[in-house]
Amino acid sequence: MFREESTQYSQYEVGRMQKRIARLRNLALKYKRAEVTQNMLLEISNLAAQVDTPEAFYLGIHRSLNVLLHADNFYVALLNNDTGILDIPLFLDEKDPHPYDSYPREELSETLVSGITGYVLRTGKYLLCDEPKFNELIASKQIVSRGAPCHHWLGVPIKVNNAVAGVLVVQSYSPSISFNEMDIELMNFVSHHISGVMERLQHQEQLEQAIVQRTKELSIAYDKLKQEVFERRRAERLQRSLFEIADLATSNIDSEIFYSELHRVISHLIPAKNCYIALLNQQLTHISFPFYVSQANSSLPVSRKVSDGLTEYVIKARRPLLLHNRELVTLVEAGEIYNQTPKLSCTDDIYQWIGIPLFIHGQVRGALTIYSLSMTQSYQKKDLELLTFVSQHIATAIEQKLSAETLKNSYEQLEEKVLERTQALAMLNQDLENEIAHRRKVEQQLVHDANHDTLTGLPNRSMFMERLSQAVKHIRRHSLDRFALLFIDLDRFKLINDTLGHLEGDRFLIETSSRLKLCIRDNDTLARIGGDEFVILLDSIKGTDDAEEVAERVLTELSRPYKLANQHFISGASIGIAFSHNHKSDTCESLLRDADAAMYQAKTNGKGCYVIYDDESQKLINKDVKLELELQNAISNHELLLSYLPIQNLKTQATVALEPRLYWNHPGLGKIKQAHLNNIAEHCGLTTELDIYLLQQLNSDYTTLQKHSLDQLPLHINISAKHLKHKHSVRQLKNALKQSCFTPDQLWLFFDEKGFILDTDNHINAFEQLTNLDVNLGLTGYGSANSALSSLTFLPLQGLKLDPSYAKHLESEQHIKLLKAHFLTAQALELTVFVDGIGTTQHREALQEIGFTLGQGQALGKVLRLSTVSDLDCA
Structure with missing residues (x-):
């Protein structure tokens, strides 16, 4: 009985043990997968330091990824944030050819961005897409179909500094191969490591320095004493060289000596019998060689346009390069270098070539290059690392030297500018003095022009009204004084203007003003206030006889013939005279209006005469207005006869x-003839x-x-x-x-x-x-x-x-x-x-x-x- 119980208990325990064993096997598989994943990620991390090209780096990622994932169909798309161009450094596919073979390079980026790859780039999130999901994205016009249809498509974004820098993609054409959440997680891990590697690649100089340091530490572990002495001597030599480079950067020496000293410092660190420094200009269109030393050629290369030489190759690569002769020949055969300028190629004579890009003012502005012509001089990777490290300080020294030269040139140009500006200011001051003198003359002329008639030079209306105002004020203060105002309107001026032209009309006015000046005293004021209207202010007169005498002289002078356009013209004038009365109601405007009214009466009387203003003159004006109204009524009532x-x-x-x-038998004025009717009709517009x-x-x-x-x-x-x-x-x-x-x-x-x-x-x-x-x-x-x-x-x-x-x-x-x-x-x-x-x-x-x-x-x-x-x- 006890034996049977023991047997039953053992079978139960066996079942439990079997389940535990199965669970342990699953855990073991997971741990194994985790270990493989860890090794794979570690291998990816080491890839950047082991490979020479981006394509080799992504091929290594594919090999590692293919261990855990069906990644036979695999590609990497990277976005250049500076240019916005999408590049594909690696593309493996069993159905589709490489996109470079299907689309022109200039259209490839736009084509891929419009497809499912661009969708991941835009969203920044992973996408696991089967055929229904793919069709749904096309129907919603979020993507455009590119390439052969696949069963499963998995793409995860590659992010650098929280910005999408590319897409990592695997796809399956077989229904038997699908991707799951673990695959997504794995791809995310890989993309994360790729982004980390890309960040390190962006800071290649710092990483290379860390690699050198790490190499030193590993070397110390294997051969501590010997390596310590070697590294200490090397560090001292390097430190001394860096100090010398720093001194050169601050020294005030000629450029030729500066670059020669840099070469001497480099030669203490690494053999550099063949060495040159190349620099790009500000526009990045030409390349010059401020320093050049060679065993084969002693002449300094001339400045040339940027082309496809080895120097441009390392500048474009933006990373240090150590190239052997066979690699140089491969680049030439592939057309990557010296395709456009084969005459510049000397790769057949070069055994090894080191090119270090020089970062000046934050961008690659040149290159430091050394090369060997025989196998006796061989460069190692450590030489590349050392030269890369030193190149940072050399670039800084060159940057400071260029800045110092630019500053010196700027100072010289500034001194020239200051001298030119000083001379210009002196001339400007002289011109300014002349301008001030000219402006004073102009201001005086403007004041004169503002108060005088431009044609005759007589005072104009503004100046005359001012003097008339002073005369009115004077009369109010001195009641015994008196003045007279003569308003002169020329006869036949319009006829002269219309028949002989405005030039002869101007000559007529100038001659008239000269004649009028002969008729007045020095203390009187003669002014032109209109086209053919002149006024005379007779100051301090004794009686009306003085004004009448002047009026007679004016009429006599103006009645003399004028010679205009080789013809003799008789003009004459009509004059209205107004006197001051010491009334408080007298104003400049009222006196001028009275003289104008008297002049109008003189014209009505037949022209060529003068009239002294009185109340009767005003009544005559009112009478003329009344006569015009009566004419309108006469026309309406048919009172005019023929x-x-x-x-x-x-x-x-x-x-x-x-x-x-026509004539008009006016009840009060008698017979009015056609000529008088025309004058009345002209005034009232009839x-x-x-x-x-x-x-x-x-x-x-x-x-x-x-x-x-x-x-x-x-x-x-x-x-x-x-x-x-x-x-x-x-x-x-x-x-x-x-x-x-x-x-x-x-x-x-x-x-x-x-x-x-x-x-x-x-x-x-x-x-x-x-x-x-x-x-x-x-x-x-x-x-x-x-x-x-x-x-x-x-x-x-x-x-x-x-x-x-x-x-x-x-x-x-x-x-x-x-x-x-x-x-x-x-x-x-x-x-x-x-x-x-x-x-x-x-x-x-x-x-x-x-x-x-x-x-x-x-x-x-x-x-x-x-x-x-x-x-x-x-x-």
Whole structure:
């Protein structure tokens, strides 16, 4: 019984032991996998120090990773944060070719970033992707399909300094091979170690120093005493060399001596019979050789453009390189060096070559190179490490030397700049003094110009008002004193300007100001306050006679002929005089207004005279305003009547045409003729209305003219040029002509030549429209504005009516010559010429001798009124 119980207990224990054994086996497998993983990670950590190229490093990672993971399809993608370009240092795949063979290098980075690799780069997280997940990412447009479809795809990010620097990828094309969480964890471990290695590679100089130190410690362990002595001597030699390099960096020696001393220091550490230092310029486009020594060639290489030489190769590699002849030949055959510049290649003569990049101002700006030409001189890895360590101090020394030279050059340039600037400042000070003197003159001139008229040099309105204000203040303080103000407006100035041009008008004003100066005393003030308006302030006068005497002198001086454009012109002036009254209400403005009002009255009185302002003058102005209003009412009430001036044949004295003229029987002023009506209408803007009224009144007189057999005579109608300035005015005139009771060929429309000179374009356009009505067109007052004869050739004119001044100056040979010229011109252009202003029989006979046949005036019949008209001798 006891034996059976013992047997049962043993079987139970056996079962428990079997389960424990199975559990222990699983743990053993896990521990074994952990040990293999640990060894693999340790091997990855040691790879960076064992391999020479990045491709060998990633191949070692693949070999280690393939022990624990199906990694036959494996690749590494690295992102260059400086350029943003995605590079693939290792690519192994059983279906897809290397991306470099499928895509151009310039498009490869963009292509991979758009695929599943770029997805991991963007998200920064691992991705385990099967076919459904892959299709889902494509459908959501997060990735673009690249390469052959796979069963499982696993990618983990490689992070350096918390930034995604690349992607580590394995993939499976077989359904029997899938990846799990342990694989993800393993890949994360590997990527973490890769990132650590990459960080160490970024600080290669510090790592190389640590490797050297570690090598020293290991060497001490094997041969402590011997190695200690060797290392101490080596350290002392190295320290002494570093001190010498530091002294060179701060020494003030020539560049050639500086680099020679650097070579001497290097030669104490390592054989350097063949050595040179290469430096890049600031733009990184050219490379120069400040130091060069060689057993084969003694000449210093010239500066050249950056190309694909060995020097550029180590600069681009950014890490120390120890290359044997066979490696150099391989690089040449692969086209990595001397492909563009084969003439520079001397690799056949080199046995070993060491290149150390020089970091100056934080970037690779050059290289320190030594090489051997025979097997007797062989370099080891420790030599590379030593030279790498020393190169840091050499780069610092070169950096300080370059900075010192740059600073020296800067000081020299600064001194030159200071000297140039000092000289420039001296010249500038001289120019400034000249400018200040010039500005003072300009300011004085500006003050003068601000107070004087630029044309005549007389005081302007501003300065005159200031002096007038002082005179008013003086009168208020000294009640017995008195002054007078003369307001002068020139006659015919506008005519001179329009006919002879503004230049002759300016000469006229300058001559007038000179004449006016002759009429006043030194203490009086003469000023020009407008275009043709002058004022005189007569200070301290005794009575009105003094002002009247000055006014007479002014009128006498201005009545003398002016010689302008080789012609003699008579101008004259209208003068208004106002006196101070010691009234508190007198102001500068009121006195000037009073003188202006008196001048206006002088113009109304016929020009060429002076008027002293009084209350009556103001009443006359008010009377003129009232007269303008009465004229408006007279037009509205049809109170204006027509008279007709006969136009006759000079030989037979038969009437050939009639010139209708308006007159007004004013209840208080009596008969007002056409000329006065035109002046009133001009002031109140009724000129065009007055002309339309005349045409309408002609229709009213048509029956009476027909009764006296005068309805068939041509009518010479004087029309204002204002009808031609605007389209609506032309249209109004055309409508009035269309409504006329007379035939179009009876109507002669005469426009003043002065208006034509002022607005030629509008006259031409309007004449073309009026010609369509078949009326006759002509110019009146011809010769008064001196229009160009050529202007008659492009106007649709049928007649000219000469200015009355020609008939009054027949005693002048020049006028007779001018009349003959007008007559010949009219004949050549087939124009009918009428002479106006024939006042005597002698005038009529003289004009006949010249050749004129038609005219009008006091000597050719009286003005006719239909109420008293009798039969006429009509042609």
